[in-house]
Amino acid sequence: MQRKTLLKILILFLVLNVVHVNAQHEDEHTESSELSLKESQKLERKEYIQHHLLDSYDFNLFSYKKDNGEKAHVGFPLPIILWDNGLQLFSSSKFHHGETVAENNGNYYKIDHNKIYKTDASGTINYDDHHHAINDKPLDFSFTKGAFMILLTCILMFLLFTSLAKSYVKNGGISKGFGRLFEPVVLYIRDDIAIPNIGEKKYKRYMPYLLTIFFFIWFLNIFGLTPLGVNVTGNIAVTVALALLTFLITNFTGTKDYWKHIFDPLGDTLPWFGKIPLYIILIPIELLGIIIKPFSLLIRLYANMQAGHIVLMSLIGLMFFFKSWFGSTLSFGLSFAISLIEVLVALLQAYIFTMLSALYFGFAAEEHEHHDEASAH
């Protein structure tokens, strides 16, 4: 029964996604007249997908073209926070979805390729040979769509898990309500991720981080699949921030054995003069490993989510490319299958991020000698 409901929700999301893409598609269709029709379609589709993958300064649910040819956007603006000789705070509605120049306290700003540049009143942007803007970039702390989704997820998680925590007190140790769904997941993270990787003695210190990061990534991944389609975990800044925390926790909780493993991996097996030539190579590799571990974490999450979204959007785009009942149905079926896989990937990536974080914490927290694992990384 539940599975059926889930399927229904998924189909609904997909249909909404299709409508979403269609609206955008129709919208941009009229703009490009110079290129041939097919090429222009291809380009706009690519641009649309790329646009979808990026963060944006306003929360745009969907856009369509009014009967009178005017473009209409449904959504709401978000605050723009800039540091440009003082704090500049204004609403993103001033940009009119990136189409106009925004003015605040006598400064002019324009969005180009999803970045805010400082311009003059007419909004000229100068480019170098590689088509990169060379205007001044103010320090940008804008509360973007991604940040909005993060805040939303944080609030949701906070409400969900505090209510779960309260239900334990109220019901004498037995959970109740919607949060109950996540109790087995919490137990799974404790029993199958934290304890085997970190060890019975020390896992408790890392549990809050592991649980938070798991649910955070999972929820954001799932949100990315909804018609809101905000690709937060597929944003490099977010994954860098997450991996940086894992990196910092790993190295700040590292025991003496952990550092000894890095700077003296061979221990007493060789006399000191034998170690020197080996250590010239070994120590840089181990040091590099410290950085590569979180780096692979951030790249993995970013690339998986990015790739998932690209595939999904491309398949939905194919529906409008074929425009025949056979091809469109086929690509609808395909995109449905891919969204099912994406649901799995959403969970899997959260699991792998948590699992590997736990594994690294396990290395860092290890007290005793572990020669057998010395060659594993």
Next chain:
Amino acid sequence: MVGAGLVVIGVGIGIGRIGGSAMDAIARQPEAYGKIQTAMLIAAALIEGIGFAALFAVS
């Protein structure tokens, strides 16, 4: 582009071998399914990470 292809081939072979070996191991010791799966995922994830890093480096 060729570099990216090479990266994907290498990663594919690597993860394929891990998956195959894990299947063999599970067939040999079905009771150790959980442990083998975890080890497999970790190894695959490590290779995948390097693969992604290389992909981004070449592209």
Next chain:
Amino acid sequence: MEKLINEFSLGLFFWQTLLFIALLLLLRKFAWKPILNAVNEREEGIREALTSAENARKEMQNLNADNEKLLKEARAERDSMMKDAREIKESMLTEAKDEAKAEAGKIIASAQATIQSEKQAAIAEIKSQVAELSIGIAEKVVRKELANDKDQSQLIEQLLKEVTIS
């Protein structure tokens, strides 16, 4: 690589770090600690309940075994008591019989001895009475007979004869 660096936005990084750390700290305090504690407590409770149930079961078994043992012991005791009683009865019977026999023997013996002595005494009395009587008779006879000398001597003669014969 260039694309990645180009895509990196400091603003989102800032917000993500800020919000995530806030979420982490808040959840640690208000959610994960109570949840994990509650779950641990529950598991501890279940474990305790299981062990106590196991203990109770063992105790029950022990009690049963004890009961059985007690019953067995009681039965054995009863058996041995019955056996003892029977033995005692038997021994008492034989003892009583022996005693009675001995007593009877004693009584008979003493009775015989008494009879013997009575008989002896009776014989002795009879003898003395016979002797007295004979002397009396003899006196009378002698008084009468010994009126003349001739008869006297004749009698003495005769008596002497008799004595020697007897």
